[in-house]
Amino acid sequence: xxxxxxxxxxGFASRRSLYAGGLGCLTHQVIYGKxxxxxxxxxxxxEILQLAARHxxxxxxxxxxxxxxxxxxxxxxxxxxxxxxxxEQHFHIELPDYELxxxxxxxxxxxxxxxxx
Amino acid sequence: xxxxxxxxxxxxxxxxxxxxxxxxxxCNEIGSVAxxxxxxxxxxxxxxxxxxxxxxxxxxxxxxxxxxxxxxELYRESQGLxxxxxxxxxxxxxxxxxxxxNALDESPLITIAAVNGIAFGGGLELALTCDLIIxxxxxxxxxxxxxxxxxxxFGGIPRLKRDLGNAPIRDLLLTGRSINVGKAQSLGLVxxxxxxxxxxxLAQATAAQIGKFDRETAIAAKRFIKPIPREELQREIDIFxxxxxxxxxxxxxxxxxxxxxxxxxxx
Numbered sequence: 001x002x003x004x005x006x007x008x009x010x011g012f013a014s015r016r017s018l019y020a021g022g023l024g025c026l027t028h029q030v031i032y033g034k035x036x037x038x039x040x041x042x043x044x045x046x047e048i049l050q051l052a053a054r055h056x057x058x059x060x061x062x063x064x065x066x067x068x069x070x071x072x073x074x075x076x077x078x079x080x081x082x083x084x085x086x087x088e089q090h091f092h093i094e095l096p097d098y099e100l101x102x103x104x105x106x107x108x109x110x111x112x113x114x115x116x117x
Numbered sequence: 118x119x120x121x122x123x124x125x126x127x128x129x130x131x132x133x134x135x136x137x138x139x140x141x142x143x144c145n146e147i148g149s150v151a152x153x154x155x156x157x158x159x160x161x162x163x164x165x166x167x168x169x170x171x172x173x174x175x176x177x178x179x180x181x182x183x184x185x186x187x188x189x190e191l192y193r194e195s196q197g198l199x200x201x202x203x204x205x206x207x208x209x210x211x212x213x214x215x216x217x218x219n220a221l222d223e224s225p226l227i228t229i230a231a232v233n234g235i236a237f238g239g240g241l242e243l244a245l246t247c248d249l250i251i252x253x254x255x256x257x258x259x260x261x262x263x264x265x266x267x268x269x270x271f272g273g274i275p276r277l278k279r280d281l282g283n284a285p286i287r288d289l290l291l292t293g294r295s296i297n298v299g300k301a302q303s304l305g306l307v308x309x310x311x312x313x314x315x316x317x318x319l320a321q322a323t324a325a326q327i328g329k330f331d332r333e334t335a336i337a338a339k340r341f342i343k344p345i346p347r348e349e350l351q352r353e354i355d356i357f358x359x360x361x362x363x364x365x366x367x368x369x370x371x372x373x374x375x376x377x378x379x380x381x382x383x384x
Contacts, residue, residue, distance in 0.1 A: 078234070085255050096292065097293075
């Protein structure tokens, strides 16, 4: 456990290196929740960008916090629900659909999610 | 039971399990054609009630289990009709779909809904007729009808009340929010959760288990534990028709049909 915590702690220094180290597929809860670590809004945003890139086949690094995720990912209503489900599972939260009303950029989405962590 | 392949669904009897597969783009919306084929299905089902222990209802569409009533058809068909004729047409449709749903609900077969993706509105109501709901981890459940100025019309409220109680209905109905499979399982709506794309396989394994039990005992157990809330179902039709006659509903339907909103199901 100590070595795992140490590994995660080092990951804080470079969020991208944490993903590069193969942890991108792990849920937020696995990385942070079980060992009681806090996340910042930037980290939450980065996790959302990574998750969206992975599931909608966009090159990593191509997505930016201010991007309109409907346009950038080219997703329809059903795919938006798919994204919502994956985000709920990743962060272990419930995010009612109406929390997404009027939200189109990753940063605001991250704020809504971060408020529930 | 002869295999059937229609325009919106198909069915077959295989190794003692009846399998009804919904298959209409984009997401198995239930309109007049689907209703007619469902009526054929429940008529055919009566002939195998003593021979087959289980029925599985699933979707061939990767988009989901069922997105509910075909609102575009409902809007199109109600255009140019006066209020009385609109209400009469929708009552006829509802009474027919209620007969189908009741037949599935009280079928002597043990029924399993294998849910992938969305089960919204009438799709959730169809799943609620089944004895068990098995869902994959991407499943979502929702009653979005208040968005249109309506209540669920395929028997969803009385069945959900029978199965879960009143509070979960208020949450789903009055907020119009969709819930994920984890929440649905915690409420008791979903009995088993499986990996993405695995609902049908798990439903088949569950049906095989059900087939090991004595048929008469299983039928008696189901009849004892699952009464049909007929009075409330009839009241639901009446309330739906009263609401449907209001101009607000036509406005809501038009807004839905013409919407380019990426989240059209939101209230």
